[in-house]
Amino acid sequence: MDTVARPGTPVHVNFTKWDGRQHWQSDGLLLGEDEYGVWVGFSADSEFYRPGKRVTAKRDHTLLFPRDEGWVGRLYDTAPEGLIRYYIDLSSVPVWTSVDVGLEVSMIDFDLDVVERGGQAPYIDDEDEFLDHQRLFGYPDEVVAQVRKDADGLLADVQAGRAPFRQDVVRRWVDALRNLG
Template sequence: MSAQQPADQAFSSSRPTEPGTLVGCRMRKWDGTPHWRFDAVHLGQDEHGVWLGYPAGTRFSRPGREYRTRYPGVVLFGEVGWVADIYRDHPRGVRLYIDLTTVPEWRAVPDGGDGRGPAFEVSGIDMDLDVLAVQPGSERARAHGEFYIDDEDEFAEHSVRYNYPPSVVAQVRADADALLAAVRAGEAPYDGPTADRWFAVLDGL
């Protein structure tokens, strides 16, 4: 996706290279409001993008909400505008959760990697729409189907509140539809085995 970034954001293109390097994931909304934040470890990179992972018990937080996961996950930051979170043993049957975002931005953290915090950060603007794949027969599948786009109402509301440019609205909508089709078709990296390879890396750290 090529949604435009607010002009006041300037990040280095530095990225981690060593598996196990701690990375801070710092999402925000269009107006700069902090959104989900969590720390994960670098697993590697392939043709789909940069893969991070986190174990069960990882803390996720945003203003007004915080929780610790009861399951491990791998997170794929693509080279375009989306972030895919792929789960193993999710208690509510979610297999895949793709956040539509602006293009992820990477930077090395000054004095990072000294044991007190992440050595790198990746950030982006959450663009509201999400693409989900859930277990057949789960409560969510009965309510929405096994594959669906979520938070349409939030996207419509924020398009007005934050005055998203029409080109961004069109691009996010088109990307969501394309991702839904790819997930439904089981295309890589949403095919299962692709993520399993990165879960194996996470398990070995």
């Protein structure tokens, strides 16, 4: 992130699709940066919305935005049986900008997700959507190859428990969110 900001700064998260239409949007608070990227926190009552759908978070969690990689990780410090522990969206590299109320981070969602739920093995989700959108949007071959490679690498990292996909790393940032209040 090239923009200087303090913990607690509002961050608007702006996912779009390849054709520019709005996808998931949300508003969180900047927590800080470490060797893995920029961390943004969301309290249990945060809203996430896209055209035609709105959901409210049920647990405190973080989004991790790596500096130079095409993915965004929704990471929880606990994962009861069946609930999401890690939800990693494959995307373009996040771009940060200053806005009137704080910061905005924008990226293109490339459909594939790496998901781990409490008590279950991690997996790659939305393969069908990725194939459909390759035809619909005409993703360039190099984008398709990079997204596929990144998804496979992230799945291996989650399976192996490599940081930042470890509970001690995530817990530190969820605790930072709780300490902002």
